[in-house]
Amino acid sequence: MQTxxxxxPTATETAPTTGAVATLQALVAEGVDTIFGxxxxxxxxxxxxxxxxxxxxxxxxxxxxQGAIHAAQGYARSSGRVGVVLATSGPGATNLVTGxxxxxxxxxxxxxxxxxVFAHLLGxxxxxxxxxxxxxxxxxxxxxxxxxxxxxxxxxxxxxxIARSGRPGPVLVDITKNAQMQTFEAPPYRPCTHVRSYLPxxxxxxxxxxxxxxxxxxxxxxxxxxxxxxxxxxxxxxxKEFVEKSGIPxxxxxxxxxALPTSHPLNVxxxxxHGNYGPNVxxxxxxxxxxxxxxxxxxxxxxxxxxxxxxxxxxxxxxxxEIDKNVQTTVPVWGDCKETLPLLTTLVEPKQHSAWLARFxxxxxxxxxxxxxxxxxxxxxELTMGEVLQQLNELTGGDAVIVSDVGQHQMVACRYAxxxxxxxxxxxxxxxxxxxALPAAIGAKFGAPERxxxxxxxxxxxxxxxxxxxxIMQTGVDVKIIVLNNQFLGMVRQWQELFHQRRYSFVDIxxxxxxxxxxxxxxxxxxxxxxxxxxxxxxxxxxHPGSFLLEVxxxxxxxxxxxxxxGCSVAEIRLR
Amino acid sequence: MERQEYNITAYxxxxxxxxxxxxxxxxxxxxxxxxxxxxxxxxxGIHRFxxxxxxxxxxxxxxxxxxxxxxxVLKVYYNPNADVVWQEMxxxxxxxxxxxxxxxxxxxxREHGARAVVIRKDYTVFETTGHREETDxxxxxxxxxxxxxxxxxxxxxxIKASDGFHRKLQEFERREPSEDVAENEFLxxxxxxxxx
Numbered sequence: 001m002q003t004x005x006x007x008x009p010t011a012t013e014t015a016p017t018t019g020a021v022a023t024l025q026a027l028v029a030e031g032v033d034t035i036f037g038x039x040x041x042x043x044x045x046x047x048x049x050x051x052x053x054x055x056x057x058x059x060x061x062x063x064x065x066q067g068a069i070h071a072a073q074g075y076a077r078s079s080g081r082v083g084v085v086l087a088t089s090g091p092g093a094t095n096l097v098t099g100x101x102x103x104x105x106x107x108x109x110x111x112x113x114x115x116x117v118f119a120h121l122l123g124x125x126x127x128x129x130x131x132x133x134x135x136x137x138x139x140x141x142x143x144x145x146x147x148x149x150x151x152x153x154x155x156x157x158x159x160x161x162i163a164r165s166g167r168p169g170p171v172l173v174d175i176t177k178n179a180q181m182q183t184f185e186a187p188p189y190r191p192c193t194h195v196r197s198y199l200p201x202x203x204x205x206x207x208x209x210x211x212x213x214x215x216x217x218x219x220x221x222x223x224x225x226x227x228x229x230x231x232x233x234x235x236x237x238x239x240k241e242f243v244e245k246s247g248i249p250x251x252x253x254x255x256x257x258x259a260l261p262t263s264h265p266l267n268v269x270x271x272x273x274h275g276n277y278g279p280n281v282x283x284x285x286x287x288x289x290x291x292x293x294x295x296x297x298x299x300x301x302x303x304x305x306x307x308x309x310x311x312x313x314x315x316x317x318x319x320x321x322e323i324d325k326n327v328q329t330t331v332p333v334w335g336d337c338k339e340t341l342p343l344l345t346t347l348v349e350p351k352q353h354s355a356w357l358a359r360f361x362x363x364x365x366x367x368x369x370x371x372x373x374x375x376x377x378x379x380x381x382e383l384t385m386g387e388v389l390q391q392l393n394e395l396t397g398g399d400a401v402i403v404s405d406v407g408q409h410q411m412v413a414c415r416y417a418x419x420x421x422x423x424x425x426x427x428x429x430x431x432x433x434x435x436x437a438l439p440a441a442i443g444a445k446f447g448a449p450e451r452x453x454x455x456x457x458x459x460x461x462x463x464x465x466x467x468x469x470x471x472i473m474q475t476g477v478d479v480k481i482i483v484l485n486n487q488f489l490g491m492v493r494q495w496q497e498l499f500h501q502r503r504y505s506f507v508d509i510x511x512x513x514x515x516x517x518x519x520x521x522x523x524x525x526x527x528x529x530x531x532x533x534x535x536x537x538x539x540x541x542x543x544h545p546g547s548f549l550l551e552v553x554x555x556x557x558x559x560x561x562x563x564x565x566x567g568c569s570v571a572e573i574r575l576r
Numbered sequence: 577m578e579r580q581e582y583n584i585t586a587y588x589x590x591x592x593x594x595x596x597x598x599x600x601x602x603x604x605x606x607x608x609x610x611x612x613x614x615x616x617x618x619x620x621g622i623h624r625f626x627x628x629x630x631x632x633x634x635x636x637x638x639x640x641x642x643x644x645x646x647x648x649v650l651k652v653y654y655n656p657n658a659d660v661v662w663q664e665m666x667x668x669x670x671x672x673x674x675x676x677x678x679x680x681x682x683x684x685x686r687e688h689g690a691r692a693v694v695i696r697k698d699y700t701v702f703e704t705t706g707h708r709e710e711t712d713x714x715x716x717x718x719x720x721x722x723x724x725x726x727x728x729x730x731x732x733x734x735i736k737a738s739d740g741f742h743r744k745l746q747e748f749e750r751r752e753p754s755e756d757v758a759e760n761e762f763l764x765x766x767x768x769x770x771x772x
Contacts, residue, residue, distance in 0.1 A: 137600060176762075
């Protein structure tokens, strides 16, 4: 074996390194500062190496691997960087599956590193062996099993490149224990910049930009739909310039929220099943629909054969399989919207669509009368979820990162939370993973430490991952938690009320004393069930140094409206 | 839109696990793969999948897109049968005495272009290549004469209008040597290794 060079290795020299150390060196070289993980037998060598890397890598010890991956998602979503997860083989690895599926459908860049049994034991049903590569194939953008230490640097370089480039997504690298322990001559780390079988973004074709601009310039009632692609492409500024020059009203999907501030005059609201009235109804009246970085999810489109049939459709997306997947386009614009939007902005004529914009405003006024006013400023005795968000908006001014779980409170948070800037709302959009918010909020705070992070969670969702209060306790991370407790699995109850003759089948869920549970984890808390106490409690929560849990008792049987019932067209949206 | 047979041709890297990644694109949508063949291609180090399914053009287009989206897939084409030249191979095992004794069988085999691959005292193996209807026909013909075993290969297909993949490869990436397939080298070392 070579003797260790006395000086630091130069660009061409190799150094004897264990696979475990090479793994951590790769993370440091990729600029990783925080990892979320949980140790176990098959990943012990990496944890042993981590003992000496504590200066460079902040390891957050979670309470369950699902918590680790949701935290990494929260980190990635609030920071725009790659979230990193470390877990052991077998159950450690399978506990990541929900988070992988969530990150895959929501295009979140993650690198998950799992330990695996020794290579010679693969396929023997060894202790804590599971075929995690095949289990995770449908829910990863890419995955790879490493059985030799020499493969580690290149595999991880490729993993980071694939996770963050093109349409981002989760990748998983499974490293057998022998590969972690093996010593090899490690070359200096080389980041990956090219995989020949992989085209992250195409060369933009000008003729399609020109055709799109031509359609927009002729349009009388154009309408912009934007999604998370604008955020993932870091194209918020380019998007704003396009919207402002073209003067076209723009509506958002729940993952696109905040790319244009809520208060922007051309931001006409939220799309979809529980979105705003105008954007849904007028989808079926616009003459040109331009979709930017969104994928026409069924929760956005409702019934497809009655969706925007009158409109010519322009679709900007980096993923060519999204174009014409659900909605037939007139002009496809394949590319990174960071590149395509400025080209389009140059070609569109500056316009103001005042009369058309006024129609959105008319619908907003109707929605305020029918739904919003009573939700945000209720006259009823009981508290509503909406008024909690309204009070929160008034106190934070829209500067907080909101992390919402899944269900009624999620729709309320998406509809009513003020957003001044991008990356201010982390939620599980595509997969709808209950239990997402508490761990995601922890990660979001590590990803945006300078911003207040407020998790808004229902009484169902918080009980799915409540053990992560332990992570908050141990790390001291400052996360404000609002539990909106309606003593029901509210969204399912709403469907049972509206579509299943009020047969409330197993939606009546009991809660523990959340303030006492929080106290058990040495987290301060308060429970509120009267309107007079709400504002002071929120003020106390926000002013409190460190984490705080605020439980708010809200109306038991409140419904989220407007609503596009399943199987209906967006134009059939109901206000009540 | 009408369902018909489509031939999907995928050029890929040679990687462990890619077969599964491609197969689940079909199984996720509950679509049956009628025939699947993996082989080398005209470009060294690049693998070629031939997949046959019966679906509408729209479904096939979306499937092809999903396959091409996989990181280790370079390019995917899909063609109806009219656009490809294809063959399947079939093997038939029949008792030798029947062939030897019945002149009719010998004539039938000749008519179907079957060639003997192995002749033994007890059995003979014949081979034909052709389209499915052709290879199927011989099964029916041989059935009354004691067909012992029959097997047919996956379809292999050449695209009529293709110039090959060499030029295409240069179009969207610089030419690099193919990576070696990293396989598990440790499976036969169980006795030599101490594990916890």
